[in-house]
Amino acid sequence: MSAVIYLDNNATTQVAPEVVEAILPYLTQYYGNPSSMHTFGGQVGKAIKQARSQVASLLGAEESEIIFTSCGTEGNNTAIRAALAAQPDRKHLITTSVEHACVLNLFKQLEKQGYTVTYLSVDRKGQLDLMELEAAMTGNTALVSTMYANNETGTVFPVEQIGAIVKEYGATYHVDAVQVVGKLPLNLKNSTIDLMTLSGHKLHAPKGVGALYVRRGFRFRPLLIGGHQERGRRAGTENVVGIVGLGKAAELAQLHLADIQHEKKLRDKLEKGLLAIADTEINGDRKNRLPNTTNIGFKYIEGEAILLSLDQFGICASSGSACTSGSLEPSHVLRAMGLPYTTLHGSIRFSLSRYTTEAAVDRVLEVMPAIVERLRAMSPFNNDQAEWLQDREEAVLGSR
Amino acid sequence: MWEYTEKVLDLFYNPKNQGAIEDRDEAGVAVVFGEVGSIACGDALRLHLKIEVDTDRILDSSFQTFGCTSAIASSSALTELVKGITLDEALNISNRDIAEYLGGLPEEKMHCSVMGQEALEAAIFKYRGIEVEQHEDDDGRLVCSCFGVSENKIRRVVIENNLTTVEQVTSYVKAGGGCSSCGAEIEDIIAAVQQEKEVTATRVAAEIAVAQAQNRPLTTVQKIGLIQSVLQEVRPVLIADGGDVELYDVEGDVVKVVLKGACGSCASSTATLKNAIEVRIKERVSPNMIVEAVE
Numbered sequence: 001m002s003a004v005i006y007l008d009n010n011a012t013t014q015v016a017p018e019v020v021e022a023i024l025p026y027l028t029q030y031y032g033n034p035s036s037m038h039t040f041g042g043q044v045g046k047a048i049k050q051a052r053s054q055v056a057s058l059l060g061a062e063e064s065e066i067i068f069t070s071c072g073t074e075g076n077n078t079a080i081r082a083a084l085a086a087q088p089d090r091k092h093l094i095t096t097s098v099e100h101a102c103v104l105n106l107f108k109q110l111e112k113q114g115y116t117v118t119y120l121s122v123d124r125k126g127q128l129d130l131m132e133l134e135a136a137m138t139g140n141t142a143l144v145s146t147m148y149a150n151n152e153t154g155t156v157f158p159v160e161q162i163g164a165i166v167k168e169y170g171a172t173y174h175v176d177a178v179q180v181v182g183k184l185p186l187n188l189k190n191s192t193i194d195l196m197t198l199s200g201h202k203l204h205a206p207k208g209v210g211a212l213y214v215r216r217g218f219r220f221r222p223l224l225i226g227g228h229q230e231r232g233r234r235a236g237t238e239n240v241v242g243i244v245g246l247g248k249a250a251e252l253a254q255l256h257l258a259d260i261q262h263e264k265k266l267r268d269k270l271e272k273g274l275l276a277i278a279d280t281e282i283n284g285d286r287k288n289r290l291p292n293t294t295n296i297g298f299k300y301i302e303g304e305a306i307l308l309s310l311d312q313f314g315i316c317a318s319s320g321s322a323c324t325s326g327s328l329e330p331s332h333v334l335r336a337m338g339l340p341y342t343t344l345h346g347s348i349r350f351s352l353s354r355y356t357t358e359a360a361v362d363r364v365l366e367v368m369p370a371i372v373e374r375l376r377a378m379s380p381f382n383n384d385q386a387e388w389l390q391d392r393e394e395a396v397l398g399s400r
Numbered sequence: 401m402w403e404y405t406e407k408v409l410d411l412f413y414n415p416k417n418q419g420a421i422e423d424r425d426e427a428g429v430a431v432v433f434g435e436v437g438s439i440a441c442g443d444a445l446r447l448h449l450k451i452e453v454d455t456d457r458i459l460d461s462s463f464q465t466f467g468c469t470s471a472i473a474s475s476s477a478l479t480e481l482v483k484g485i486t487l488d489e490a491l492n493i494s495n496r497d498i499a500e501y502l503g504g505l506p507e508e509k510m511h512c513s514v515m516g517q518e519a520l521e522a523a524i525f526k527y528r529g530i531e532v533e534q535h536e537d538d539d540g541r542l543v544c545s546c547f548g549v550s551e552n553k554i555r556r557v558v559i560e561n562n563l564t565t566v567e568q569v570t571s572y573v574k575a576g577g578g579c580s581s582c583g584a585e586i587e588d589i590i591a592a593v594q595q596e597k598e599v600t601a602t603r604v605a606a607e608i609a610v611a612q613a614q615n616r617p618l619t620t621v622q623k624i625g626l627i628q629s630v631l632q633e634v635r636p637v638l639i640a641d642g643g644d645v646e647l648y649d650v651e652g653d654v655v656k657v658v659l660k661g662a663c664g665s666c667a668s669s670t671a672t673l674k675n676a677i678e679v680r681i682k683e684r685v686s687p688n689m690i691v692e693a694v695e
């Protein structure tokens with residue numbers, strides 16, 4: 001196998017070499033506990049402070065508004081629980097049908113605990129209808145939680161507009177920005193967002209570190225109780241290495257934002273080339289979309305078979321097909337968008353990073369037509385008219 | 401990423417017998433196809449057979465598959481397995497045979513092998529003019545409406561593959577993998593199958609006790625019952641090693657078994673036969689019994 005061509009950056013990213021360099025001393029020399037009273041620990045405390053300011057700067061926030069966490073899941077869980085604790089009398093929550101599992105599954109659990117939840121639908125582009133949001137809001141709504149951008153399609157939600165509606169009803173607005181930080185410029189200074197989550201390993205920091213933005217003045221109830229770390233808002237000895245890495249990664253991301261057009265150009269080239277293959281379709285909102293993501297449906301063939309074929313050439317991508325996950329249902333995001341089954345099962349996500357080269361894109365364009373052709377030659381479906389396909393599709397859908 | 405065997409990957413990258421079989425109206429030859437699955441479910445298979453009408457023999461077979469790596473490999477394996485055998489022999493092919501041919505499949509992917517077995521049945525039934533519905537849904541009861549799976553289908557896969565949990569059933573026929581509201585019912589079906597097995601075992605044991613008390617020789621049915629119970633005891637060990645054993649026939653004092661999977665190709669399988677199986681059968685059934693492996 002030749003060198004890996006990594007186009008799965010929405011899953012995770014390579015740790016930036018500068019980040020590796022920045023964290024090494026904290027694995028070797030500076031191992032003190034930042035909570036200790038001696039100078040040795042104090043040095044480490046300073047490093048954390050610097051990381052906090054680096055992250056705050058990327059978000060256009062203040063240092064005191066940043067809490068370090070272990071990951072996006074912890075950030076989202078903490079934010080949602082904190083928001084509910086802040087408004088214990090309100091029992092209605094709103095989210096969308098395309099959220100990450102760490103949000104959706106938490107809401108399902110909250111439903112069992114007596115909350116009612118409205119799951120907003122999305123259209124064919126994966127976009128929300130703000131009228132639907134407005135209609136769902138009541139004086140009983142405690143929290144609205146939406147992503148900033150979808151991990152599978154890259155579709156970007158109009159968060160400030162959503163936040164404005166949420167504020168009218170005195171509710172809290174939480175945003176899962178895991179896919180956006182480092183890809184779109186952010187400024188939380190005059191934002192309508194109360195709480196916002198990010199995760200380090202999506203922006204070239206190591207895995208196991210993340211951050212939660214908490215708007216100054218927001219009534220916050222911690223999830224982890226213990227010592228006074230993070231000013232009592234997240235107990236537990238700090239993941240110093242991760243935090244230093246996240247800080248450096250945030251600094252690099254800010255520099256890179258100026259050059260994000262380069263990534264977008266490569267993405268567009270990849271997309272254009274793949275769309276030249278017959279019976280292909282882009283899934284997502286082409287206008288409001290992350291610059292690094294494209295999700296393409298290759299009709300009449302199945303995603304896992306495509307991925308394994310790509311893997312043979314050392315190309316890493318990902319798929320919304322059921323067969324890749326062991327779950328039997330394909331991606332809830334693509335289903336919520338109402339994609340036809342012909343496209344749904346054969347959808348592949350390519351997600352780029354600043355390390356993606358033009359040669360990598362060219363290689364995908366070189367091998368993909370033959371892969372698609374080979375699998376289509378094996379498939380019993382080759383057009384939307386195949387009648388046994390339609391009968392059965394209806395039969396199965398009808399029984400749901 | 402799933403862990404696939406070499407064989408699965410080989411048949412995925414270099415599938416044999418893909419495509420349709422053209423019906424050239426040759427004398428004495430029939431061409432049929434059977435299909436299962438749907439694009440909604442994410443996998444579908446159309447299996448083509450070319451049959452010699454006089455002898456009922458499968459002359460050729462090919463497939464068209466919409467599905468993942470293991471669906472393509474399972475379909476290709478199936479076409480190899482059925483070539484040259486008669487339709488009756490083909491009806492004896494189980495999903496386990498397909499999985500074994502592939503050197504195993506991840507459990508979550510076993511439904512791909514089940515799909516192969518079903519397509520084969522669909523093709524043969526179609527050729528023989530038998531309505532598939534009559535066979536599939538004798539009592540027509542749908543257990544899993546998310547994936548349209550009947551009680552009979554679940555029972556069959558539980559018995560044939562010795563399944564004991566709902567998750568296994570989901571891996572084999574998808575039932576339970578959607579809203580999961582049918583889970584309790586699937587559990588009931590598994591329990592019922594197990595109970596039936598126990599009832600049969602106790603009945604045979606009781607009959608044997610009576611026969612022994614009266615000093616009468618065992619009937620063939622009783623012998624088979626005892627032999628089966630010995631085989632059931634050793635199977636878990638063999639399965640853990642990637643093999644399996646199945647009773648083929650009993651002729652007088654000779655017990656014929658089929659060694660499967662790793663056992664079939666393993667040099668120490670004769671030792672297994674003599675030590676693990678024959679010794680126990682001599683003890684429990686009669687000291688004159690001999691165990692032999694058949695191909």
Ligand code: FES
Pocket residue numbers: 543544545546547575576577578579580581582583
């Ligand atoms: S009815 Fe079986 S999973 Fe929904």
